[in-house]
Amino acid sequence: MLRYIIKRLIYMVITLLATVVFLFTLMEFVPGDPALVVLGEGATEENIVAIHKELKLDDPYIVRLTRYIGNLIQGDMGNSYKTRQPIAPALFARLPLTMTIAVWGIIVGTIIGLIAGVVSAVKQYSLFDRILTFISLFGASAPSFWLAMLFVLIFTLKLGWLPATGSYTLKHWILPVATIGLQASATITRMTRSSMLEVIRQDYVRTARAKGQTQFKVVISHGLRNAFIPILTVICTRINGYLGGTVLVESVFAIPGLGNYVLDGVKTMDTPVVLSGVVFICFMCTIVTFLTDMAYAFIDPRIKSTYGFGVKRARKRAGLVAKATEGGNV
Amino acid sequence: MSGYYKRKKEYGNSQWALVWMKLGENKFAMFSFWMIIVVILIAVFAPVLAPYDYAAQDYDNIMVTPNAQHPFGTDQFGRDILSRIIYGSRYTVIIGFGTMTGACLMGIPLGIFAAYYPKLDNPIMRFLEIFSNIPDMPLLMCLVIIMGTSLKNLLICLILYYTPSFARIARAKVLTLRNEEYVEASIALGASDGRILLHHILPNSLAPIIVQFTLSTGGSILEAAALSYIGLGIQPPEPEWGLMISQGRQFLSTYWYYSIIPGLCIVFLTYILNYVGDGLRDALDPRLNH
Numbered sequence: 001m002l003r004y005i006i007k008r009l010i011y012m013v014i015t016l017l018a019t020v021v022f023l024f025t026l027m028e029f030v031p032g033d034p035a036l037v038v039l040g041e042g043a044t045e046e047n048i049v050a051i052h053k054e055l056k057l058d059d060p061y062i063v064r065l066t067r068y069i070g071n072l073i074q075g076d077m078g079n080s081y082k083t084r085q086p087i088a089p090a091l092f093a094r095l096p097l098t099m100t101i102a103v104w105g106i107i108v109g110t111i112i113g114l115i116a117g118v119v120s121a122v123k124q125y126s127l128f129d130r131i132l133t134f135i136s137l138f139g140a141s142a143p144s145f146w147l148a149m150l151f152v153l154i155f156t157l158k159l160g161w162l163p164a165t166g167s168y169t170l171k172h173w174i175l176p177v178a179t180i181g182l183q184a185s186a187t188i189t190r191m192t193r194s195s196m197l198e199v200i201r202q203d204y205v206r207t208a209r210a211k212g213q214t215q216f217k218v219v220i221s222h223g224l225r226n227a228f229i230p231i232l233t234v235i236c237t238r239i240n241g242y243l244g245g246t247v248l249v250e251s252v253f254a255i256p257g258l259g260n261y262v263l264d265g266v267k268t269m270d271t272p273v274v275l276s277g278v279v280f281i282c283f284m285c286t287i288v289t290f291l292t293d294m295a296y297a298f299i300d301p302r303i304k305s306t307y308g309f310g311v312k313r314a315r316k317r318a319g320l321v322a323k324a325t326e327g328g329n330v
Numbered sequence: 331m332s333g334y335y336k337r338k339k340e341y342g343n344s345q346w347a348l349v350w351m352k353l354g355e356n357k358f359a360m361f362s363f364w365m366i367i368v369v370i371l372i373a374v375f376a377p378v379l380a381p382y383d384y385a386a387q388d389y390d391n392i393m394v395t396p397n398a399q400h401p402f403g404t405d406q407f408g409r410d411i412l413s414r415i416i417y418g419s420r421y422t423v424i425i426g427f428g429t430m431t432g433a434c435l436m437g438i439p440l441g442i443f444a445a446y447y448p449k450l451d452n453p454i455m456r457f458l459e460i461f462s463n464i465p466d467m468p469l470l471m472c473l474v475i476i477m478g479t480s481l482k483n484l485l486i487c488l489i490l491y492y493t494p495s496f497a498r499i500a501r502a503k504v505l506t507l508r509n510e511e512y513v514e515a516s517i518a519l520g521a522s523d524g525r526i527l528l529h530h531i532l533p534n535s536l537a538p539i540i541v542q543f544t545l546s547t548g549g550s551i552l553e554a555a556a557l558s559y560i561g562l563g564i565q566p567p568e569p570e571w572g573l574m575i576s577q578g579r580q581f582l583s584t585y586w587y588y589s590i591i592p593g594l595c596i597v598f599l600t601y602i603l604n605y606v607g608d609g610l611r612d613a614l615d616p617r618l619n620h
Contacts, residue, residue, distance in 0.1 A: 015459070143556060145576075248467070262468060266562065278471070
């Protein structure tokens with residue numbers, strides 16, 4: 001197990017490093033002079049030169065890249081061009097908000113999705129299955145911001161039960177979490193259903209039935225456990241998607257989360273904010289992926305025994321199915 | 331044509347005819363397929379079908395509720411929402427199918443080369459992996475900040491975003507095909523790589539790609555609408571559906587048709603695309619026949 005963990009850790013660091021280099025390089029192509037973003041309109045020639053000197057913008061690309069990575073390792077994510085404030089504290093201040101919506105949304109979505117998917121697969125072609133298939137395809141087809149607005153329209157404006165904006169009390173969290181949860185449950189239901197349908201026809205499930213196992217145990221221990229790897233992959237991609245993708249839900253409910261911070265950076269051409277914000281989101285995603293890899297090993301001991309080679313294969317296989325069933329993820 | 335019937339008599343239906351028949355068994359998938367064609371036709375013939383010009387402002391009829399003259403009502407400038415939706419379908423169709431065509435053209439060759447030439451496998455796939463490691467919205471936001479907002483740039487961003495998924499699928503399929511006997515037979519016959527790839531590998535790897543094409547079209551429509559919604563996609567005053575939802579947001583309490591109707595259009599189009607994709611997957615993949 002230790003070798004497996006170490007192997008995944010090394011892989012994680014390399015991926016993260018490559019992502020940082022890639023994003024940094026990408027940001028090189030942002031048009032316009034950063035000094036103009038710092039100074040705003042009407043900057044004089046001297047000021048521009050001074051800013052270039054202060055921010056060391058004229059250094060070669062490699063020097064700036066290594067400096068950025070060096071600072072990153074020490075936890076310094078640079079300063080915003082617009083506000084001249086350090087970025088890292090701002091990101092950490094916003095992280096809890098995004099995490100709350102994403103994590104609770106995923107938990108709600110997973111619970112609903114697993115139950116709905118399993119029932120749907122066991123009772124295939126029943127009325128219940130058809131209704132669930134319709135709802136889950138609807139959830140996968142609806143844009144999250146539109147769904148959020150629909151909720152606001154119904155529960156805030158028409159019924160007046162829940163507040164629409166802000167993040168002060170538990171009541172404020174219900175609508176954002178419900179939006180994410182419904183969407184996440186849609187993809188998870190679809191994946192669970194198709195994965196379970198594949199497993200439930202296997203010989204070992206028939207054997208379990210033949211030896212007189214109860215229906216519940218057959219479905220859960222023999223069926224769901226074997227069908228769980230692709231489902232877990234979908235859950236992982238969903239969490240990753242929502243860490244960066246809650247920007248839509250955040251903007252409907254006016255929640256100042258990570259996504260909104262990066263979005264403001266994009267709108268004001270504040271490159272360091274965008275770069276560090278996205279690097280931070282990728283960092284969170286890599287951790288989630290790492291934890292998922294660990295969970296794979298727990299669910300399927302075969303993966304552990306091959307020291308990670310099986311993970312790649314299983315994930316590729318699972319990833320393929322996941323990609324094919326993913327309707328939309330916005 | 332006679333050659334076709336002769337072949338049909340000798341060998342039975344072709345694989346694609348069988349798939350088509352199988353899809354036909356699924357009535358709603360067939361209905362969805364024809365609805366997609368209808369939406370494309372609406373987009374093509376928008377100027378003929380739209381009752382008003384999408385930009386025509388009419389300050390006597392501001393924000394009227396749906397009636398016979400304006401079936402979906404009008405917006406805050408008195409522009410007919412139905413006409414704007416009809417014209418907006420052009421953006422949606424161009425973005426949806428344009429993105430997928432572009433992503434196919436870029437992704438499939440990459441995937442095929444990665445699988446067919448083992449030396450290229452690592453560099454190509456590792457590079458694409460970096461792309462797919464970044465979640466969708468942050469990656470798209472990064473690309474938008476570089477390129478700026480316009481229809482062309484939006485298309486490029488989405489194509490770049492969807493390329494890795496096509497490359498991955500093509501690669502996985504080609505990896506299984508590479509060891510097929512008919513490929514080995516053509517290598518033995520001295521066929522060039524180009525011929526093998528074009529005549530044997532590509533046609534046989536189309537099935538999962540077509541499924542991915544249909545399913546991702548819906549996805550790209552949603553991504554484009556999302557980008558327009560947060561102001562990084564199509565810019566006003568163009569009648570894009572995601573943008574219309576965003577514009578109607580401030581009137582949600584008094585005049586909800588404005589945002590809800592374009593949203594329903596997106597849901598409808600994405601739903602039928604996903605449904606056809608699901609149906610195609612079931613028809614193309616005999617393993618999943620449940």
